[in-house]
Amino acid sequence: MELDFDPEALRAKYRAERERRIRPDGNRQYRRTVDEFGSHADDPHTEFTEREPLHDSVEVLVVGGGFGGLLAGARLRQTGVESIRVIEEAGDFGGTWYWNRYPGIHCDIESYIYLPLLEELGYVPKWRYAPGEEIRQHAMAIGRHFGLYRDACFQTRVRELRWHDTDLEWIVSTDRGDEMRAGHVVISSGTLSQPKLPGIPGIETFRGHTFHTSRWDYDYTGGDANGGLTGLADKRVALIGTGATAIQVVPHLGADAAHVYVFQRTPSSVDVRGNRPTDPGWAESLRPGWQRRRRENFLKIVTGVRADEDLVDDAWTSTARLQEKLIPTNAYAGVPAEERELAYEIADFQKMNELRARVEAMVEDPETAERLKPWYRYMCKRPTFSDTYLQTFNRPDVTLVDTADSHGVERITENAVVVGGVEYEVDCVIFATGFEVGVSGVLSGRLPVYGRGGADLLRTWMSGGPRTLHGFYCQGFPNLFHLGPLQNASAVNYVHILDEQATHVAEVVAEARKRQIRCVEPTAEAQDAWVATIRRKAADLHRFQAECTPGYYNNEGRPRERSESYGDGPVAFHELLRRWRSEGGMREVLAEGEA
Incomplete structure (x- = not known):
């Protein structure tokens, strides 16, 4: 097979980039919010209501x-x-959709197969990839419908x-x-x-404002899940983490804050999102059993099972061959192991080269673009999708701070986040550091x-x-x-x-x-x-x-x-x-x- 890249050079690059990020403390780098920072686990959405204990x-x-x-x-x-x-x-x-209401929140699986019980409730989502509030409202509707x-x-x-x-x-x-x-x-x-917080030295000494993305503080930032964060107009904001949540949050922070520092250990792979409103004519054409058929078709395709057509046809189904490294399947068992692994690796290199080229095409500053390139195999991290994230780094008031060589943020002071000995003074620290x-x-x-x-x-x-x-x-x-x-x-x-x-x-x-x-x-x-x-x-x-x-x-x-x-x-x-x-x-x- 004629290749326009050197597989061995990519393998070496991947190994080198991995070594920059490995930490000896592993998962011990994180702290449970309920154990050490209880306020970050508080419920900002519903006032606590007292009630008598139940013994029924x-x-x-x-x-x-x-x-x-x-x-x-x-x-x-x-x-x-x-x-x-x-x-x-x-x-x-609502579960995670109750807690997570950060700006830009959407599902990254097509909503027509992600939201359950659509036919039972007689509902078709308004967007191909539904916003968080529509998903939360659907969860509540299920609760009402089934008593x-x-x-x-x-x-x-x-x-x-x-x-x-x-x-x-x-x-x-x-x-x-x-x-x-x-x-x-x-x-x-x-x-x-x-939710989990990073165990950064000095985190408890910071005198500015802090919160976890799963407990977004709109009283402080202003706005809502659609953006309009007017409370940040005069604020310098640090966002720690660049996973699936940050991909959605960064464009809104970049648009509204005085300055945003995005602290990145490992860049996410960012593919095309292509969200769009649901076509009313398509919704009207749906026949009984449509959701089950669509959902099962998607599952077959992403796990390598033969299907006559691709009903969803998005970035997940187009990378189905690569997902066996996350979701085991017997669909490729008939291929000899060595041949199978080589074919997989070549397809993986090709996809990641495509995503790195997308970074180069969208990010104007070469140094920033280089730092945003994902140097690892496709299913090493959850793939992400956005049509606005990468472009946000073209703004003069958005700074990417790479923390790989310091194995993350070094420390936090009363008014700054420190990386590589450089202090970045900020008014607010937002933790996009995920969950257990x-x-x-x-x-x-x-x-x-x-x-x-x-x-x-x-x-x-x-x-x-x-x-x-x-x-x-x-x-x-x-x-x-x-x-x-x-x-x-x-x-x-x-x-x-x-x-x-x-x-x-x-x-x-x-x-x-x-x-x-x-x-x-x-x-x-x-x-x-x-x-x-x-x-x-x-x-x-x-x-x-x-x-x-x-x-x-x-x-x-x-x-x-x-x-x-x-x-x-x-x-x-x-x-x-x-x-x-x-x-x-x-x-x-x-x-x-x-x-």
């Missing part, structure tokens, strides 16, 4: 009011469950789940003094729920769970690794369901995954109700067989991730040795679940003796 019972209790929890409630309601309570720390439904507000508890955090061996139900304790009972519990505490990704309340230890005989779930999983059936349930912890990426399959359109999971949980609960069985719990044999399947099919992504620039995809440069995802991919996994439900698999979790 519900049939199903759902932990988390984001799309996972909403889908669990909706799918359970569709099977006939009336007694459902959702417990949510925020002041309303989930009726028994919801907002501004409430579950402190403990404890199984009652005699009564065969869960005792749910919260930070509001509640002690509720629930026949079943569904945990959907999210993978983007806990993929760590549920159970895995973080924030939500203790005690099953049969008081067994500690986290301790059980820590000794030998997680043990589940299909990622949903664990022996010794009856009627407890987990939504999330553990020991099942994932995808870039994660809300689709959550919907499949919620549908599965609802079907299992419905069958238990039909048979009048009180305990849903996997047999030891079924659980062991599934763990063995996960181990056997696990994709070996360690080498790829170990060579990536550090970030949350590879645990800050220290990738985990073993994948806990189903190696054949989400399309195969969803089909496996459907067969399991229809071909008698439920006998593995429904013990007749517990009726």
Whole structure:
């Protein structure tokens, strides 16, 4: 194959750029906001409301009011469950879309497949990539449509789940003094729920204003999610972080602040966004089942499964071949390993060369352009999309500060951010430093769970690794369901995954109700067989991730040795679940003796 670049030179460049950014402290470079900077985790959107503690019972209790929890409630309601309570720390439904309301916020997956239950609610999004407020309003609409507000508890955090061996139900304790009972519990505490701050020396000494992008302070900045940040007209602003959030925030800060300093450790790859309003004629032409068809078509294409047409046809589907390094799939299994890897790497180099050329074409200053070029493989970091981010660095009042050689910001003083010994005096520091990704309340230890005989779930999983059936349930912890990426399959359109999971949980609960069985719990044999399947099919992504620039995809440069995802991919996994439900698999979790 004739190439217009030198692959070995690119490999060397990637290695050198990675070494500039590796930190010995890994994830320890971050601090949990709730542990050390509680004000950054406060809710700026809803005033706290006192209430009396609850001591009642519900049939199903759902932990988390984001799309996972909403889908669990909706799918359970569709099977006939009336007694459902959702417990949510925020002041309303929406999950990450409740908390994140920063300027420019949009989804980066097409809204026609990202927003769930569109047909059930008779709604078509107004934009191809919907703004955050439209998404949040849709979440609330789901809550209303399925009657989930009726028994919801907002501004409430579950402190403990404890199984009652005699009564065969869960005792749910919260930070509001509640002690509720629930026949079943569904945990959907999210993978983007806990914001993190950088552990920069002197961060607590800064005398200006600070906030995390997930708690945007419009009282200080003025404006709203559409921009108009008039409160920053005379302010020098530091933005720390250049991931997916910063890509959307920077153009608004650049337009409205007196001066913006963007502190970057690693540049994001920035592709074309091409957002547009929904065509009314197209919306009118949609026929029943359109969302499922479109959503499943997207999932097949981005995981390499053959499809006759590309219904979405965007930057995600055009880079499908590259996404196997993030989402395992069996679609390329027929290609010899060496040939497969070489073809993948060449396609990756070509795409990244294209994105680096886009930077050169859009950024006028050569030095700034060079610093904005992403020197790593495509799926080392979450791809981003914007038609305004790169151009913002052509403004004289926007300065890019590269922190790679100092391994991040060195320190913060009373009035400045320091990098390379240079003090950048600012009035405000905004942290676009992301979240603890993929760590549920159970895995973080924030939500203790005690099953049969008081067994500690986290301790059980820590000794030998997680043990589940299909990622949903664990022996010794009856009627407890987990939504999330553990020991099942994932995808870039994660809300689709959550919907499949919620549908599965609802079907299992419905069958238990039909048979009048009180305990849903996997047999030891079924659980062991599934763990063995996960181990056997696990994709070996360690080498790829170990060579990536550090970030949350590879645990800050220290990738985990073993994948806990189903190696054949989400399309195969969803089909496996459907067969399991229809071909008698439920006998593995429904013990007749517990009726």
